[in-house]
Amino acid sequence: MLARITERGLGLLALGLSFGLGLGCSQAKPRTVAERAATGAEGAEPDEPDATPDPDPASLVAIHLSFDDAPGAGFAPGARPEQAASYNELNVEILATLAAHHAPASVFYNCDKLLEGDTSLAAWAAAGMEIGNHTASHANLAEVGLEPWLDDVRRCDAVLRERLDEPPAYLRYPYLSEGDTPELRDSAKAALADMGYQNAHVTVATTEWLLATAYSVVKQRGDAEAEAEIVAAYRKHMLDAVRAARELAIHEVERETSQIVLFHVNRLAADHLDEVLDDFEAAGYHFVTLDEALADPVFELPDKFAGTSGISWLARIHDPERERPPYWFGIEEGRLTEAYGALLEGD
């Protein structure tokens, strides 16, 4: 676990540096939503005197909730079959919270983790949620190369086709790693399109998996105070992540876009997704399906990024010739690793 965190952390910190973190370069401050509201939204017709001003720009923000690493994050392939029951529970609890908030969602499976006795896949299907492919073994495209990676996609595809009434239509790249060269990126994209897959982009990159690991540690210890602190950090992290993504959207395309938020199927979400969704609702956000979110034309823009780091779609469309503000995700991951890294190392 530590190796993974260190590797990811360093990669993202390096990415943050390449985006101008800590280098003291001048940073264009993105226009805030309030400033935009004051100057008028781009979509408003100037010659339409009766156009009602938008009372709350946040209400325009459509949010899609997506959950990776099903049936459970950190769930090793080859786990004992009796563990299926506890993972079934995780998924059922998350689904109950989503139902209580009338929130459509998508879930992305690592098919190697499907144990005998798994009922989670059927539960997501019965709830009418979008079920996608996240590769069989969570392979990193940039590390394993095109053909082995496509084999991993195909293995999961075969399982999902066999178990679901509808063939899967979406793929979420593990680690959001879409290839470290333009050639690899474009070849993978073309092969996925041939298989009938659409990329389930993420616009709101998060590091909640790190908090979820820390949460499991303190929960096991019975440290209620530390647990409450992590839950508060989780709620703040998820709200800040959406806010940062909205600012990035305004910087890149000068308007609000739909936002696709990355969660993972973990105990932290099963226990506290309810509060996060309360916070989203209080911020004025509304929940939409993956189809609805991906209908935003922002997803038609050219991908300008090839690298080893997993970054959000709104960072991928950035023209490297233009300046941009520091990438929030890189800073946040560094901050959370500093705050909770020791817990993850078992100190």
Ligand SMILES: [Zn+2]
């Ligand atoms: Zn994943």
